[in-house]
Every structure is written in structure tokens, then in C-alpha cells.
Amino acid sequence: MDGNRRKILKTGGGMTLLSLVAAAGWLRPGDVLAADWNKAAFEAKTMDETMKAFGGSTPAQSKDITFTATPDIAENGAVVPIGVSSSIPKTESIAILIEKNPNMLAAEFDIPPGTDAAISTRVKMGQSSNVYALVKADGKYYVASKEIKVTLGGCGG
Amino acid sequence: MADPMKIRANVVGDSTEVKVLMSHEMETGQRKDAQGKVIPAWHIQSVAATWNGKTVLTAQWGPAVSKNPFLSFKFKGGAKGDKVQITWVDNKGDKRTDEAVIG
Numbered sequence: 615m616d617g618n619r620r621k622i623l624k625t626g627g628g629m630t631l632l633s634l635v636a637a638a639g640w641l642r643p644g645d646v647l648a649a650d651w652n653k654a655a656f657e658a659k660t661m662d663e664t665m666k667a668f669g670g671s672t673p674a675q676s677k678d679i680t681f682t683a684t685p686d687i688a689e690n691g692a693v694v695p696i697g698v699s700s701s702i703p704k705t706e707s708i709a710i711l712i713e714k715n716p717n718m719l720a721a722e723f724d725i726p727p728g729t730d731a732a733i734s735t736r737v738k739m740g741q742s743s744n745v746y747a748l749v750k751a752d753g754k755y756y757v758a759s760k761e762i763k764v765t766l767g768g769c770g771g
Numbered sequence: 772m773a774d775p776m777k778i779r780a781n782v783v784g785d786s787t788e789v790k791v792l793m794s795h796e797m798e799t800g801q802r803k804d805a806q807g808k809v810i811p812a813w814h815i816q817s818v819a820a821t822w823n824g825k826t827v828l829t830a831q832w833g834p835a836v837s838k839n840p841f842l843s844f845k846f847k848g849g850a851k852g853d854k855v856q857i858t859w860v861d862n863k864g865d866k867r868t869d870e871a872v873i874g
Binding site for chain 1: 786801817826827828829830831832840842843844845846847
């Protein structure tokens with residue numbers, strides 16, 4: 615009898631918590647995010663197409679964008695560490711593009727105020743290629759590039 | 772449900788450095804299986820990081836991000852004991868949220 619009552623209490627409590635979580639909107643961010651995915655940009659095959667998908671014009675070359683912890687030669691194309699740091703004021707976003715991959719855009723990061731304009735991640739590269747760091751700052755686009763040689767491709771079967 | 776992420780958040784000066792290792796296949800959609808059929812793409816599409824409920828980073832990813840993705844970034848503020856929460860959503864609608872305490 616007593617044990618049963620405990621069980622009911624527990625179930626009830628669990629349900630309340632879940633509905634609270636849903637009501638507070640904690641479950642919502644993910645749903646919003648999925649809809650935001652810029653399909654056109656990720657399917658673009660050239661720099662021009664990518665820029666069009668972002669709604670920007672041809673980016674200006676910039677020396678204020680640097681690659682950090684990025685190798686000149688990557689032994690394994692499946693895991694190429696890439697770090698991008700921008701010292702351009704009001705940097706809003708950083709994108710990593712790989713020229714010779716089937717689709718150029720690899721990743722795009724939005725930098726809210728208060729977050730350093732420096733990110734690092736790992737990407738796949740099918741073959742040796744130029745890698746572009748595209749930075750959006752104060753509504754304008756800037757770009758820097760670096761060639762990375764790949765010894766073993768990361769896109770084959 | 773996917774495996775949990777490994778998140779480390781540490782105070783460095785007046786900033787917090789966050790390092791995340793996610794567990795995801797990140798299939799490109801370019802590869803073929805033994806029968807020559809294309810293996811459908813399966814990758815994380817969006818990532819969001821919050822600190823005390825404030826968004827500190829969002830990202831959109833394509834299939835070119837490596838398997839078991841790694842991400843590192845820094846934001847101003849954050850104190851020991853604060854919580855950093857990371858959420859990802861993949862193109863199949865699967866999602867995962869993990870949380871770490873700043874140390």
C-alpha cells in the first residue's frame with residue numbers, strides 16, 4: 615500500500631517536471647535551430663554561390679583574419695584541425711569554406727557580442743585545397759585563405 | 772539517442788574557454804556502401820551554446836565537419852560553478868543537450 619503510494623507520487627512528480635520544462639521553453643531552442651539551417655549555402659559549390667546564399671557581395675581580402683592551430687600539411691583529410699580568429703571589430707560570424715570539397719561551406723559560426731571572434735574545430739577535406747575563412751563584420755564580408763595539403767583524403771569510401 | 776558530449780569549461784583570465792567533443796557519425800552523403808548505394812547524409816546541422824541561459828555561440832554545420840566533432844570557443848565572463856549548456860540537432864531531427872559546470 616505504502617509502496618504504491620510512493621510510486622504514484624514519483625510518476626506524478628516526473629510528469630510535472632517534464633511539462634514545466636516544456637512550458638519554460640527549454641525544449642524549444644532545438645526546434646528553432648533546425649529550421650534555421652541555410653540549405654542553399656551548404657549546397658553551394660562555388661564561392662559566388664555561397665556568397666549569394668549568405669546574401670553578401672564579394673568579400674574583401676583581410677589580414678585581420680588569422681588561422682590558428684591549422685596545419686600546412688594534414689596527414690589525415692578526415693580530421694583537419696582548423697582554427698579561425700578575427701580581430702575585425704564587430705565580427706558577427708565566421709565561416710569555414712573548403713574550395714575543393716563537393717560543397718564549399720563546412721561550418722558557419724555566429725558570434726554574439728561578448729564571445730571572442732575565435733573558434734576552432736575539425737573538418738574533412740577530400741584533397742589538398744585552399745581553405746577560406748569568411749568573416750562577417752558590421753554587415754560586410756571579409757576573407758582570408760590558406761592552402762592545406764592533404765596526404766590522405768577524407769571523403770573517399 | 773546519441774552518446775553524451777564531453778564538455779570542459781574553464782575560466783581563463785576574464786573569459787571562459789569551452790571545449791566540446793560530440794559523439795556523432797557525421798556521414799557526408801558522398802560515400803557508397805559495398806553494394807554501391809549512396810549512404811545518406813547524417814550530420815549535425817546546428818549547435819547552440821548557452822551560459823546561464825544567455826546564448827554565447829550558435830553554429831550551422833555541413834557534412835564536412837569531422838566525425839565526432841570538436842569545437843572550442845571562448846566568451847567573456849563566466850565564473851566557477853556557472854553552467855554551460857550545449858545543444859545540437861542533426862538532419863534527422865535527433866538532438867542532444869548536455870551541461871557542464873565551469874571549473
